[in-house]
Amino acid sequence: MRRFRVAVVGHLVIDEVVVKAGSYSSIGGVPTYAGLSIAALGHEPHAVTVVGADGLQALKELEGLGVSVDRATVSGDRTTRFRIVYSDDQREMWLLSRAPDILVESLGEEFDAVYLGPVAGEVKAELLDKARLFRWSLLDPQGLMRRFGEGGRLTSLDPIDPDAFKSVRVIKLAWEEARALGYNSPEQAVNELSRTIGSTIAVTLGRRGVLVSNGDREVRGRIDLEPVDATGAGDVFGGAFLVGLMETGDLSEATALGLSASAERVMRMGPVRLDGNAIRRRARETLRRLEVSRR
Numbered sequence: 001m002r003r004f005r006v007a008v009v010g011h012l013v014i015d016e017v018v019v020k021a022g023s024y025s026s027i028g029g030v031p032t033y034a035g036l037s038i039a040a041l042g043h044e045p046h047a048v049t050v051v052g053a054d055g056l057q058a059l060k061e062l063e064g065l066g067v068s069v070d071r072a073t074v075s076g077d078r079t080t081r082f083r084i085v086y087s088d089d090q091r092e093m094w095l096l097s098r099a100p101d102i103l104v105e106s107l108g109e110e111f112d113a114v115y116l117g118p119v120a121g122e123v124k125a126e127l128l129d130k131a132r133l134f135r136w137s138l139l140d141p142q143g144l145m146r147r148f149g150e151g152g153r154l155t156s157l158d159p160i161d162p163d164a165f166k167s168v169r170v171i172k173l174a175w176e177e178a179r180a181l182g183y184n185s186p187e188q189a190v191n192e193l194s195r196t197i198g199s200t201i202a203v204t205l206g207r208r209g210v211l212v213s214n215g216d217r218e219v220r221g222r223i224d225l226e227p228v229d230a231t232g233a234g235d236v237f238g239g240a241f242l243v244g245l246m247e248t249g250d251l252s253e254a255t256a257l258g259l260s261a262s263a264e265r266v267m268r269m270g271p272v273r274l275d276g277n278a279i280r281r282r283a284r285e286t287l288r289r290l291e292v293s294r295r
Helices: 030-039 053-064 125-133 175-180 186-197 233-246 253-267 276-287
Strands: 005-009 013-019 021-027 044-047 080-087 090-096 113-116 136-139 147-148 154-157 170-174 200-204 210-211 216-221 290-293
Touching: 005 030, 005 233, 021 030, 021 147, 030 044, 030 053, 030 113, 030 233, 030 253, 030 276, 053 233, 090 154, 090 210, 113 233, 136 233, 154 175, 154 253, 170 175, 170 186, 170 216, 170 233, 175 186, 175 200, 186 200, 186 210, 186 216, 200 233, 200 253, 210 253, 253 276
Parallel strands: 005 044, 005 113, 013 080, 113 136, 136 170, 170 200
Antiparallel strands: 013 021, 080 090, 147 154, 200 210, 210 216, 216 290
């Protein structure tokens, strides 16, 4: 199997997480969680990120999880930090500090794919536009939509023009983000976005699974389990989903791989290495249970 080099663009984060099973502090953000699934599946994730002077240990921890930090930059005093509190199916977030923006020149052109996952507006328009240079590209726009209020609390998700997405081949949205863009249902979101911007669209739905469309086919799936810690599950899905598309070009196989990687993630507290063989075994079982329809 060919080994792909994937640039994972977004802030490496230090998270303070509170879940039912307890609380912990760890690294997070898209370089951590998308990087985990890309590495577990046998490919090479490279973090294109910025940390502050307090983030050197965080970079070592990320490298220990199998993610290259050769494209990481140390700038400013503070690394991006979040406090995340889960209660039932709700999540509250506070932005405690923020590292500088990621510069467009940080992203080289030697990669097979780019995964863009800003958490707090650190990816600007010229960096999004550079995604056109890559055969495979995925954008999770959550960090472009977030607005923070008093004390850094996440207060809203602001709509953005979907034309900003046109430089990428795959868009991954959580349902709350799709709703903030004005869509009334996940079905409307995936199919209208796919039609208007010509991309593959995935909307993650928490415990209800995921809905994906490429304009011709619609794929729906879920894995029933009780999560221990859902932090980063969407990014783990996205990393594995992108890998599945690169490996097979098949929407259903990519969806099964993403769901299976996400299931492996949520059964553990904090970021730990994932078992790629277990993910692929579960994906073969999940593939048979997906609902697939033609548009």
